[in-house]
Amino acid sequence: MTAIETPEQAKQDRTYHEALVDLVYQFADDDFIISFRGSEWLGLAPHIEEDVAFSSITQNTMGHAFLFYQLLEELGEGDANSLAHDRRPSERKNAVYFEKKNGQGTYLEEPYYDWALTVVRQYLYETFKKVKLEAAAKSSYQPLAATAQKILMEQTYHLAHWKMWVTQLQHATQEAKVRIQSRVEEAWKEFGDALELGSKAIDMKKLGLLCGEDELKQKWLQEVEQHVASVPTTPLEKCLGNGRAGEHTEDLKQAINTLSEVYQSDREAVW
Amino acid sequence: MHKQQRVIEIKEVLKGVDDPELPSVGVLDLGMVRDIQVDSEQRIEVTMVPTFAGCPALDIIENNVKKAIEELDWVTGCSVTFSFSLKWSTDAITQRGKEQLKKHGISPPPENYKPGEEWRVNCPYCNSSYTSMENIFGPTACRSILYCRACKNPFEAMKPVIEHSIT
Ligand SMILES: [Zn+2]
Numbered sequence: 001m002t003a004i005e006t007p008e009q010a011k012q013d014r015t016y017h018e019a020l021v022d023l024v025y026q027f028a029d030d031d032f033i034i035s036f037r038g039s040e041w042l043g044l045a046p047h048i049e050e051d052v053a054f055s056s057i058t059q060n061t062m063g064h065a066f067l068f069y070q071l072l073e074e075l076g077e078g079d080a081n082s083l084a085h086d087r088r089p090s091e092r093k094n095a096v097y098f099e100k101k102n103g104q105g106t107y108l109e110e111p112y113y114d115w116a117l118t119v120v121r122q123y124l125y126e127t128f129k130k131v132k133l134e135a136a137a138k139s140s141y142q143p144l145a146a147t148a149q150k151i152l153m154e155q156t157y158h159l160a161h162w163k164m165w166v167t168q169l170q171h172a173t174q175e176a177k178v179r180i181q182s183r184v185e186e187a188w189k190e191f192g193d194a195l196e197l198g199s200k201a202i203d204m205k206k207l208g209l210l211c212g213e214d215e216l217k218q219k220w221l222q223e224v225e226q227h228v229a230s231v232p233t234t235p236l237e238k239c240l241g242n243g244r245a246g247e248h249t250e251d252l253k254q255a256i257n258t259l260s261e262v263y264q265s266d267r268e269a270v271w
Numbered sequence: 272m273h274k275q276q277r278v279i280e281i282k283e284v285l286k287g288v289d290d291p292e293l294p295s296v297g298v299l300d301l302g303m304v305r306d307i308q309v310d311s312e313q314r315i316e317v318t319m320v321p322t323f324a325g326c327p328a329l330d331i332i333e334n335n336v337k338k339a340i341e342e343l344d345w346v347t348g349c350s351v352t353f354s355f356s357l358k359w360s361t362d363a364i365t366q367r368g369k370e371q372l373k374k375h376g377i378s379p380p381p382e383n384y385k386p387g388e389e390w391r392v393n394c395p396y397c398n399s400s401y402t403s404m405e406n407i408f409g410p411t412a413c414r415s416i417l418y419c420r421a422c423k424n425p426f427e428a429m430k431p432v433i434e435h436s437i438t
Binding site for chain 1: 323324325326355357358359360386387405406407408409410411430432433434435437
């Protein structure tokens with residue numbers, strides 16, 4: 001596959017440009033929504049060291065989202081900040097599982113968040129992110145390949161952190177084991193679209209933008225099986241919908257409303 | 272003045288510009304400056320590479336670099352761009368940079384680190400290797416918190432960040 005070096009070059013071929021933009025939205029929106037859910041834990045994590053660690057990971061992940069929104073800006077999609085804050089739910093490409101609320105209640109009023117959900121989700125997410133970034137590091141679009149390489153250098157710390165949590169809780173009390181396992185089983189019903197690449201999947205593979213969905217899924221599963229004690233044998237489902245196709249839940253609306261409230265109140269703020 | 276000499280002069284000025292999150296360590300010694308161009312009208316173009324993504328200090332660094340360079344009387348203007356396609360790695364930190372870090376109680380990143388593996392560094396105060404990792408995530412994305420069991424001091428270290436080889 002011939003390497004495409006610049007956004008101008010990418011724009012010359014319509015099929016290439018469309019598939020590329022779709023893929024970069026997936027990366028950007030996934031990082032963006034997962035770091036929003038992460039930021040809701042600020043001050044609520046199980047202990048102070050975890051609070052420091054989790055907020056550092058969240059801030060770094062938000063930085064990754066912005067690297068992707070900048071790629072989109074270069075590709076003619078508009079200003080990076082408004083891409084993050086000003087798009088409707090139906091325009092978002094993040095997988096639905098990542099937008100799911102942290103638990104009952106809200107950040108300001110009685111947040112009954114579930115740490116087991118967060119540990120399982122962050123672990124599955126970071127594992128998935130690594131696999132997808134490794135594929136992107138070989139992308140025919142050179143700016144994407146370079147960005148993926150850069151993020152991988154930092155992301156290795158995030159993955160190691162959640163691997164540690166998942167491993168420790170699975171070796172802790174019976175309650176911890178049960179709660180982790182039930183969140184794993186729940187994830188199996190909802191994670192399906194994360195491993196999909198949307199309506200342009202075939203073009204993405206043909207044009208060397210990324211590997212195919214099967215390869216992505218297989219590599220992810222291989223990694224997960226090494227750390228999750230009991231991986232469900234049922235196939236992955238997408239009971240919450242298909243975010244890659246712009247299908248989302250009420251939870252995403254809540255997230256965007258909260259986010260844009262701050263954004264609308266001060267558009268010049270530095271993020 | 273020869274072009275070469277102008278670049279040297281600019282580098283001299285940049286030695287005094289620190290990363291606000293790592294005071295006393297210059298952006299030059301951190302390996303953040305990748306290119307300095309001087310055009311025929313003495314306008315300067317500096318290309319820099321950010322350390323961690325989402326580092327909130329980038330705007331401040333950009334301003335400080337610009338201001339410092341524009342103070343040279345022969346300079347007519349200066350623009351600074353961060354290139355996000357260039358990769359920064361902790362291997363880019365100079366020897367001088369490592370010494371500066373240590374002086375301020377921050378250990379430089381370990382050498383020969385393999386991504387994903389655990390790592391330890393010696394204490395910046397007593398150089399003991401009898402240290403433990405307290406929190407890999409410190410006050411900023413680029414630092415971790417460790418503890419020296421020999422001299423019983425907590426200290427910080429810069430996280431190793433190096434290129435990941437993909438199989
Ligand atoms: Zn010591």
